[in-house]
Amino acid sequence: MEKKLGLATRDAYGKALVEIGKSNPDVVVLDADLSKSTKTEAFGKEFPSRFFNCGIAEANMVGIAAGLASQGKIPFLSSFACFLVNKGFEQFRMAVAFPELNVKVVTSHGGISVGEDGASQQSIEDVALMATLPGFKVIVPSDEYCTRAIVMESVGIKDPVYIRTGRPKAPIVHSPRTVFKIGKGVLIREGKDVAIFANGLLVWEALQAAETLASQGVSACVVDAHTVKPLDEELIVSLAAKTRAVVTAEEHQSWGGLGSAVSRLLSERRPVPVSCVAIQDTYAESGKPDELIEKYGLTSAHIVKAAQQVIRRKIAGAEKHSCAS
């Protein structure tokens, strides 16, 4: 598969937002002095009366969004993932999740692919934090097509939604014809020996891993599991049943992300060997995105290794089982 870089997912968000603004007068946008980076700036230029730059005051911004939502507006609020989620978390809990308000939180600079700015700007906890808030839907789109579709769909649903976008240009893993639905994974590649569930930039790495595995005679299926909550339980359970070996891959702390969610689901409904490719309980550092992905264990090579490991465990389990019987 040839690597073709598309828009950064944050750029895809910014473009979608302007489209939404044209068709839906209830949509308002708030930013915390990062609109040039989160790409909400274009909306602000197009619809100045519906754009509020709140300054570097995230907690207040979340509260304002809650007030707007309580009156029937559909606020989108954006900043870097680490700042908005961490500094606004208590407000997301009290003013948005608890009263079940229709607020869309779309952050940029998710994960460590932020790069040179370093650990203070890289968000590795946001998915876990937002997923713990009752009622919130949590989505990590992979490329520009996925991002656009998810952002467009989010306008039409009444629940609070968290969407994490990224800074670097994202490799295209879908086509303009791919159909996306919040809560439904996209099966990109069929396979029978191991199932890889990935989201964000790691979907590309998973597809690369599947190619490598194929060259070794291992057939891997790859799913873009963009929605971490609600998880596409039926798809995950059915592919686990079919392959009996599962790998997850995400640009997030291993605690509380996609890997945790998939592991919990499968331990309850279809126990199979699972290996989680994620950041191992540590902060990263400054560096080029590719260097960081390599050092912190998130490349296709790491996914291949994880796949080989779960397949070995699957075979060992089957042998043990046959000995016992």
Place this chain on the structure above:
Amino acid sequence: MNQFAYAIEELQQKAKEIRRDIVKMLGIAGSGHPGGSLSVTDILTVLYFHVMKHDPKNPKWTDRDRLILSKGHAAPALYAALAHAGYFDHELLWTLRQMGSPLQGHPDMRKLPGIEASTGSLGQGLSIGIGIALSGRIDKKDFRTYVVMSDGEMNEGQTWEAAAFASHNKIDNLTMVLDYNKFQLDGAVKDILWMEPLAEKWRSFGWDVQEIDGHDVTELQRALQKAKTVTGKPTAIVADTIKGKGVSFMENNNNFHGVAPTAEETERALKELT
């Protein structure tokens, strides 16, 4: 136009009835916050029975004025005021804090008509009120948003983020009323985190500020009406109050911040409030 439009004596009488209900509710519930509920009673009475444009029979009326009780622990005062205005059956008051009751320990907007925001985590109400006021501006509605805050909430950084935003954006359809009773949970505000000069702080943040006696219904009326005429900036009314107002043994006695009266204390308090 307020549909009650109570005169001074009627407001004073209504405030007394609300105070009686607060004491009785808390006595039955066995837990809750008497001090801050009694200090804010006159403020809420004047707002609901003289100043605010609202319709208890139509709580979602789009042109209504909105009130957010940011100091959510004073919920009994809000519930009693709403019941007296006719938002729900007065008998519901006696279910405060019980399992299944819409009268939650702190206000829950999903459960009870007339509650504009769920509160209880201090320092968030002003931001929410700004959002509501902004929606009115976008929709070109002329309703007003009132946010009632506690002095403890002046400790919270979010309050000052909101204060700066409101003046920068000239949000003049917003009135903040501070129930300045000088106590917070752990003791006197001056011993915990003294925020004086408070009126000056609001002024320096670009707000129109009035300092009044928060138990004088005439002063409250005048200040709240005057706030409606201020253009280009939001209004802060620093209302001097007494914690536990109206019950001699609760006044300025911070032991009644978050402890309900016993049966005997309830009886004594109700006698004082006749």
